[in-house]
Each structure stands twice: as C-alpha cells, then as structure tokens.
Amino acid sequence: MTAIEYVRGDATAPQGKGIKIVAHVCNDLGGWGKGFVLAISRRWPEPEAAYRRWHRERARNDFGLGAAQFVRVSPYLWVANLVGQRGIRTGRSAGVPVRYEAIDAALGRLADEAVELGASVHMPRIGCGLAGGSWEKVEPLVLRRLVERGIPVTVYDFGG
Template sequence: MTGITYVQGDATAPQGKGVKIVAHVCNDIGGWGKGFVAAVSRRWRKPEAAYRRWHRERSRNDFGLGAVQLVQVEQYVWVANLVGQRGIRTGRSTGVPVRYEAIDAALGLLADRAAELGASVHMPRIGCGLAGGSWERIEPLVTRRLVARGIPVSVYDFGA
C-alpha cells in the first residue's frame, strides 16, 4: 500500500474537494510544448507564461533543477511546475533527461507548499513520459515526500 490513490482520468481536471495542486515535471532549458504541458496549456494559460518568465529571469530567481513554481489557475486550483529534467530528448540523445534527485528535491518543496495551503496533490506519472523516467523509482519519492507527510496524492492515468 503506497497511500497514493490511482485514478483513471485527466490530471488537469483534478477530482475531489478543497484546494488542489496539479503537479508536473518541466525541463531546465525553458522548453514547453510537448507531453503533459500541452494539456496544461490547453486548460490554463498562466502556468506556461509563468514558467517561461521564470526561466527568462532565472539570473534573478531560483529557477533550476529541483525548483518549484506554483501558479494559481482557479480559486482552489494551483499548478506546480517542478523542474526535474535536464534538457530534452533529441534524435541524438544517449540518455534520459529525468533527474531523480531534482524530482525528489522538488517534491520536498511541493510538500511544504501543499501543507501550507492544506492542499491535495494531483499528477500524472511525473517524470515518466518525455523525461524517460521509471515510475518504480519515482513512486517511492512521492510516497516519502508527500504521502508520509499526510498530503493526499492522486495519480492519474489518462486514456482507456
């Protein structure tokens, strides 16, 4: 038992009552446009604009691997941009962009913010799409950083 609730559905339409944070993994080069972020942008414009500004102004802020940016998109819904991948995959890539240590650090920061807001956290299987990560390695991080602190977590599997 991990303490994570697995849901069939769309993480951009988080289920339940109260304050909700939709968490996802971003890269550290300012790229936004493929994978789960496309669904985020179809639903809300603010997270992409905030992420691009955060990256553009990185010399004056905390942007980098392991950082978290929360963007309020509805009265009770926030989006958490977690910087957990180094670059992006290209045709010449030899490794995967996921950085587990960065996701771990970002989840720790996310837990603090979720606790402050009294929020539940909703996410796809972060770091496992274009970032190339393994859910078997990420699930224990989610459990240790969020579930162990009493933060309700729902992981959404999209599709049939």
Template sequence: MGAQAADTRRTEIRYVRGDATAPQGKGVKVIAHVCNDLGGWGKGFVVALSRRWPEPEAAYRRWHRERSGNDFGLGAAQLVQVEPYVWVANLVGQRGIRTGRSTGVPVRYEAIDAALGRLGEHALRLGASVHMPRIGCGLAGGRWELIEPMVAARLTDRGVPVTVYDHT
C-alpha cells in the same frame, strides 16, 4: 502493510483513470508535473495544461527568462494559481530534452525528489491535495518504480493526499 495508528497522518497514493488537468475531489488541489531546465514548453502533459490555462506556461517561461535573479533550476518548484482552489506546480526535474538515443534520458531523479520536497511544503501550507500524471515518466524517460517512493516520502508520508492519473 500493517494497520496504521489512528493519529498518523500517512496516506496512500490513490491511482485513478482520468485526466490530471481535471482533478477529482474537494478542497484546494495542486496539479504537479515535471518541466525541463531549458525553458522549453510544448510537448507532453504541458500541452493539456496549456489548453486549460495559459498561466502555468507564461509563469514558467518568465521564471526561466529571469533565472539569474530567482531559484529556477533543477529541483526547483513554482506554484501558479489558475483557479480559486486550483494551483499548478511546475517542477524542474528534467535536464534538457530528449534529442537522440545517445544522450540518455533527461530525467533527473535527485531533482524530482528535491522539487517534490518543496511541493510538499507548499501543499501542507495550502492544506492541498496533489494530483499528477506519472511525473517524470513520459518525455523525461523516468521509471515510476523509482519516482513513486519519492512521492510517498515527500508527500503522502507527510499527510499530503496524492492522486495519480492514468490517462484513459
């Protein structure tokens, strides 16, 4: 990649070893992760989130329960404040859950892309950096080489700093 012009806001995705529930750096931080569209919470990265803060799970379950009157569904994004400078973004990017080999993977790339776009708007408004595991690649069964360009287009290309955590 060539040199960036001094006035561009584009940033690169930073990869670190560590825990995405303990985001590094100063300022406002948003921890992003992918949820399913069934209202289920209890496996994968959400377990670590719930150990730290009860609010994201409670908000997600309420959002799902009251879905007839809100925007809950594939591609939606919900931000939940958990500390004065820390938010959690529940991104609905998974259709159902993996129940058997014949059903295919639950990841929905279009939904993750849409949710990342919404997250980008929130992050810019908050002046926040975004922190995440390799979203959509755990229980959702997605491939990072397909999701990474979405993270770049919806976040870093718009000037939102992103750190991706590979758990140690």
C-alpha cells in the same frame, strides 16, 4: 491517507473537494511544447507564461533543477511546475533527461506548499513520459515526500 490513489482520468481535471495542486515535471531549458504541458496549456494559460518568465529571468530567481514554481489558476487550484528534467531527449545515445534527485528536491518544495495551503496533490506519472523516467523510481519519492507527510496524492493514468 497511507497510499497513493491511482485513477483513470485527466490530471488537469482533478477530482475531489478542497484546494488542489496539479503537479508536473518541466525541463531546465525553458522549453514548453510537448507532453503533459500541452494539456495544461489547453486548460490554463498562466502556468506556461509563468514558467517562461521564470526561465527568462533565471539570473534573478531560483530557476534550476529541483526548483518548484506554484501558479494559481483558480481560487482553489494551483499548478506546480517542478524542474526535474535536464534538457530534452534528442537521441538514444544522449540518455534520458529525467533527474530523480531534482524531482525529489522539487517534491520536497511541493510538500511544503501543499501543507501550507492544506491542499491535495494531483499528477500524472511525473517524470515518466518525455523525461524517460521509471515510475518504480519516482513512486517512492512521492510516497516519502508527500504521502508520509499526510498529503493526499492522486495519480492519473490518462485514457478510458
């Protein structure tokens, strides 16, 4: 694969055969309650529980901007919690919470895991919802970190 495949659909119902990783961006506050994470929690309880535990025990682990956590939800499906957002958006003057350098670092960790598992990666336009990012800035990171390493990537735009 030399490009990202864009499809209309639900990233929590990834298409195709083989091992798949559903990737999304989380904040560094331990908050889980708005945006794409709600779709994840409706489908699987494990990613939210693992993320909250990871944050709660952060003094003893790698939780922080740029970190990635991989949670197995079925024999051939994993969810990647990528910490790429500083806090949450509380007002216009605070600026956007997205941190492109953190997304880049987390994508590097995701690439290593995908190669090890022989997995494809499935995601919404990460960092571009509540995090306030721009796909024009995130897409090159996905291309460089994942696609250039030969990892099949599908980006889902929700809706019919």
